[in-house]
Amino acid sequence: MSVDFTVSGDSCEPATVKRLGNAFCAAKLLLAAAEVGVFTELEKGPVTAGQLAVALELHPRGVPDFLAALAALGLLVREDGRYHNSAAASALLVRGKPGNLTGYLGRADRMLYPAWGRLGAALRTGQPQADDGFATVTNDPVKRNSFLSMMDAVNNQLLPGLLAAYPWSRCHSVADIGGARGNVAARLALAHPQLSATVFDLPEIEPAAQAHLTALGVADRVRYQSGDFFTDPLPTADVLILGHVLHNWAPEERAVLVKKAHDAVRPGGAVLVYDAMLDPEPTDLDRILVSLNMLLVTVGGSEYTVDDCSGWLAAAGFGDIRATAVGAADTLVIGHKSA
């Protein structure tokens, strides 16, 4: 049975409204299952609830209902009293598998879930509600790695669109501003061997970036430049990327970053901006939720429209501005600098 949490505006069914009011239970079932390692353990083979409780060192009391609920959500399959992963869980929720979402879910569990519990306070005060300020995240190695895994779980989905949206074979250099541990820069460099790539991010990210670039085999081709993008000059390149960066900041700060990007892009080059941009009258719930995440975890951030973005690009001096969809829930805006 599939579970739909939306409420038809014309329906006066108490059950559908109650189900939506309890939708946080379904989210927490998934987050807790990923946290305790249910999917990774079940990938070894089917087991009973009792056997799984022993393997994961869980108290036996809640485990049968926990697993039955995960099966009702389509994440597990029960056969002859034993549980195994559904195809979706096996593909997406097993730690260590390429493209798995456990890094994303871990960060959602530790940061977003508690922050959403304080949405009312954010709405009353306009203040972020995350337990971890960005400084804590960057300075604590465990939280930092969880944050970087979350970023990469998201930006990996955008790479096919990013590769298709720009004529990279005609480009010599790219700089990913706020490029985290260099995942996007590395994948672009791997796809286009003529590209020299720079990742610009905070000094605290550099050790994780060097490790990631080494693991991907591009440490000799992708350079890490540490700095603060508000106070330091940006690296010069044919293409600058501002990906999932502008939404972290207030509109006037976004305009400053785009102007600095224009100064750093070589004549004839371009800036690429991607975020979960909103329609002028937003209806896409996934994107609206990303914007509310920004309310909960940043001081001035939110999503914004293509027109807002085009305005910052045009004011900075970019022309021939075009927007295209990338991934399931992001928009890419490209602005060109005259030759």
Ligand SMILES: C[S@@+](CC[C@H](N)C(=O)[O-])C[C@H]1O[C@@H](n2cnc3c(N)ncnc32)[C@H](O)[C@@H]1O
């Ligand atoms: C939301 S992440 C986006 C990462 C990556 N571009 C992506 O698309 O997955 C924002 C990045 O901006 C970096 N950042 C935040 N403040 C910064 C600053 N003042 N100077 C340089 N980088 C900064 C963070 O460390 C983080 O890696």
